[in-house]
Amino acid sequence: MALVVPLGQYVPGTSILHRLDARMKLLLLLAFAIAIFISGWVGLLLFTAAIIGLFVAAEIPVRMAFRGLKPILILLTFTFLANTITFSALPASEVAYAELGPYMVPQSISWIGSFGIKPIGALNGLYFALRIILLVCATSLLTYTTSIVALTDALVTLMRPLAKIKVPVEDIATMFSIALRFIPITAQEAERIMVSQSARGAIFNQGGPYKRVKAWFPVMVPLFVSLFRRADEIAGAMETRCYIGKGRTHLRQHKLNEIDLAVGLIGTFTLIIVGILL
């Protein structure tokens, strides 16, 4: 009895974000990425508020937004520090002042000798870090509210025009579908083989690197044997149903409804305008 844990990070729901067409969500994500890179401070703060609002609207706990940030924590810290720290700070008596809105701030503050910080740099670092944070959160929002099936479907439909320049879009779509279907099955199979080899006394996590790699042979060999057999049978099942890479028709037409279209286009327009103006 194996448990089927769904692929991806999708959190099922019925919010407007969940129901919005995945292609529109991809378009909005693209517009958002552009907008945050052309907008200033005011815009960024507005976007931050908007992202928090969307997490609430989608009924996704905001703490889940931080999950996506963990892997890039080092990058964020580095971005901030690299902009803040300077090795050419001048003594307080010689330092020049710069304008920051209505205030005048020193260009650098010496700490130990020429090692110090740049206040404006720190602000810039924050600005860059916030942009990355916003982009990651927006992407997480997409993957939390869109099933992986809908997402690949959207990517493939968006790719379809490329068929005109001889990109094998149909084959790529079929490959996506087969991959999505067989990743969980293969994972289960690997687990099953691991358990049966453990029952024969195999130990996977002891000894040096060479021993560890060698310990995986009794799992990898049967897994590959089975994968090749599977591939053969899948190919047979596809041929049996007359599969061809082009000239197929499609049951799902993926027509956009008015709401999807309106939300997508107005959203994109607003994002870009806010980005330019603020």
Added chain:
Amino acid sequence: MLSFEHVSYRYPGAADLALEDVSFTVSPGEHVVLLGANGSGKSTIAKLTNGLLLPNEGEIRVGDMTTAQKATIRKLRSHVGVVVQDPDNQIISTTVLDELAFGPENLGLEREDILNRIQKAISALGLEGFEERDPNSLSGGEKQRVVIAGMLAMNPTYMVFDEPTSRLDRKGRAEVRNAINNLNASGHGILHITHDLTFCREAHKILVLKGGCLVYAGHPGSLLNNDQLLGAFGLKVDSNQQRSQISGNSGLLDTLRPVTAPDRRSNRGGVFPSLYLNNVHFTYGENTAYEQEVLKGVNLDVGPGSYTLISGQTGSGKSTLLRVLAGLLKPHMGTATFSDGSKIFPSAVGIVFQNPESQIFAQTVEDEIAFGPKNLGLLPSKEVRGNIVREALDAVGLDPKAFFSRSPFTLSGGEMHRVAIASILAMRPTFLLLDEPTAGLDAMGRAFIHNMIEQMVHATTGVIVVSHEVEEFEPRVQAHLVLREGRLWRL
């Protein structure tokens, strides 16, 4: 008409013919069952019917087309649907609806046509409400029905089935059997390839394949009543074995009594302690949204030299219980130990999983069988190693001289199966657990399993079989327990 005309086939690189001069026909509306033991060439026939393999001699005709004509092969394939053993390898989409649409889409049909065909296929196979389901979430029987529906959406005249039920449980088997009979009733020509005699009842014609040759063609009655003939074809081995009537009688389940916690002092005196489970609980995905308690207080006391059957429906937690018994999963509550309190470890409890041949990896049969004993440190010298391997091969009825240094991947399916079992026996377990040991096996394979178990029990090894094949094991075991609602019950 679908016809084989003097068809011979040899796999590339093989010495012998897989099929030799095979001729037969299937008409629309006809139900033909093709019987044959494992390795008789049955599956080769299925692959030849729609041109996945092409014959070396002779031809396969469907109407006025042959499988050798490239120009019409797609049209031919839309007339001949083929369904094989493993439903998982025949479903390529992520929803049932997309799967059913796959064939018609390949034929380049208009949307309306596709929808029509899907609707018909759905109602023919009773798949209403499954449209947006993920195939991975379906039972084996449901998956196989999706596969059949997917073929049906191609509008075939003939349907070829190659062991479509051998991976399914009782319920799934009944579903698929029903589906096949319904297809036949609606006018499809059926070619059902199997080693299971129970499918012969509804057939109009029986064919028997042995060693690649067609050795019998005729009415079901004259074959099924002739045990001698069935024996000669390798389709029936133990004709005098009594079959129990217990299955399918749901009233019996009312008499279930729970298995109570074992009394430690009841240890049956022998040298070896018994296998002892006390109030075992097991939960998957603890503290997640997928949390599911599978075992809810299992008690068990099995001594050496005993033979126990544990049955239960698919999803009742049988596999989990087996893993706990083999010491591969730790119970979250309760104890799983030997009755003297010592821990369960591999070698003391050997486990033969379903399709054990899928764990084979080594370069020689010797290495494969020695893998377990070596991991357990049971091989102090080369001599001992040789002896253990030879003994294990003997126990599964394979000649040590002939198999010792062969690559396991060059063996036949049946031989691989035996080598895999030998690799468990070589650890000399005091208890042997078997998970659905007869699944997918023909009469010969089943007889081998029963023989082997008898010998083990005789040699004071405790054997536990987990299976839904109640009729097959019930007459042979000493005790039959049922796993239900996460607990074990005595009949």
